[in-house]
Amino acid sequence: MTKKDQRTDAASEKDREKWMARFQVRLAMQPGVDRAVVLRAVKDVTAHCTDTGEHPRTAFGDPDAYAVQAAERLVPADRATRARQRNAVTEALDSVFKRAGDIPGL
Numbered sequence: 001m002t003k004k005d006q007r008t009d010a011a012s013e014k015d016r017e018k019w020m021a022r023f024q025v026r027l028a029m030q031p032g033v034d035r036a037v038v039l040r041a042v043k044d045v046t047a048h049c050t051d052t053g054e055h056p057r058t059a060f061g062d063p064d065a066y067a068v069q070a071a072e073r074l075v076p077a078d079r080a081t082r083a084r085q086r087n088a089v090t091e092a093l094d095s096v097f098k099r100a101g102d103i104p105g106l
Contacts, residue, residue, distance in 0.1 A: 015055070020042065023045065026068075031075070033071050033074075037070075037074045
């Protein structure tokens with residue numbers, strides 16, 4: 001293997017790792033996603049790429065968009081809905097506390 005091939009392989013591997021890292025972070029941010037969902041999705045992507053030799057970007061596209069798709073596929077709808085509602089309540093309370101903190105004397 002020539003040095004150029006080694007550099008190309010190393011760059012491709014680094015790009016693959018960046019794609020997977022971004023995918024994992026974006027997936028973990030989706031409503032209702034837990035550790036088991038992330039592990040399952042990563043396993044699915046890794047298995048596909050190992051079997052086909054494809055780069056994850058080629059096979060699945062943008063990691064952010066695929067994270068949304070994977071969450072929709074792997075998280076039960078009722079769990080995702082509960083997580084969205086819980087997030088909305090938390091955001092509303094954070095907003096109230098922030099406003100209260102801005103009031104002089106409180």
